[in-house]
Amino acid sequence: MDINQEKADEIFRRIDTDGDGEISRVEFLRHLRQAQGLSEESFEFFDRADRSxxxxxxxxxxxxxxxxxxxxxxxxPTLVALFR
Incomplete structure (x- = not known):
C-alpha cells in the first residue's frame, strides 16, 4: 500500500470529525468500524498508538x-483498511 503525506493528512481530517486536531478513541473506532468492522484488536491498535x-x-x-x-x-489488514 502506498500513502503520501497529503493522503495521510486527508485521512486524518476525515477521522477527526470534530476538527480539534486530535483523533479521539471514539472517532478512531467509529472510522474503523465503517472501514472494516470492530474487533478486540481495534481497541489494542488505539491503545498502542496513544503513547501519551x-x-x-x-x-x-x-x-x-x-x-x-x-x-x-x-x-x-484492519490497520490497512483504516487508511483507504
Missing amino acids: GDDYLSREEYYRLVRKAVLSDDAD
Missing part, C-alpha cells in the same frame, strides 16, 4: 500508526 495515554491520537501518534500500517511487511 490521554485517549487522543496526536498527529505525531497518528503518523506513527500510518507508517506501521503502510511500511510494515506484516501490516495488519
